[in-house]
Amino acid sequence: xxxxxxxxxxxxxxxxxxxxxxxxxxxxxxxxxxxxxxxxxxxxxxxxxxxxxxxxxxxxxxxxxxxxxxxxxxxxxxxxxxxxxxxxxxxxxxxxxxxxxxxxxxxxxxxxxxxxxxxxxxxxx
Numbered sequence: 001x002x003x004x005x006x007x008x009x010x011x012x013x014x015x016x017x018x019x020x021x022x023x024x025x026x027x028x029x030x031x032x033x034x035x036x037x038x039x040x041x042x043x044x045x046x047x048x049x050x051x052x053x054x055x056x057x058x059x060x061x062x063x064x065x066x067x068x069x070x071x072x073x074x075x076x077x078x079x080x081x082x083x084x085x086x087x088x089x090x091x092x093x094x095x096x097x098x099x100x101x102x103x104x105x106x107x108x109x110x111x112x113x114x115x116x117x118x119x120x121x122x123x124x125x
Contacts, residue, residue: 032045032047
């Protein structure tokens, strides 16, 4: 399931709706990632996004409460390991490919036709 870079299959169908949403939620996600790191929960915050409810992480931003296309959840690497979404042999590879959380948001896109990690840069202030 893991890949080192953003998947080319993401273009088109997903990138537009994710980008449109991301502009609206990026400050919230960046602050949440900062809190996860500063409170020493994890150095690897992950934000699963899905258009329907899903079990990974805790709901952070709901599309029913805000004008969004995606629901945004919050979690970190440990849950992915516990759920065996990232196997023990792939943990170091994931950590090496993980981008700086002060500059990039690690999204885990969950949809019917596409499930993968996506790193999207936070907008410059």
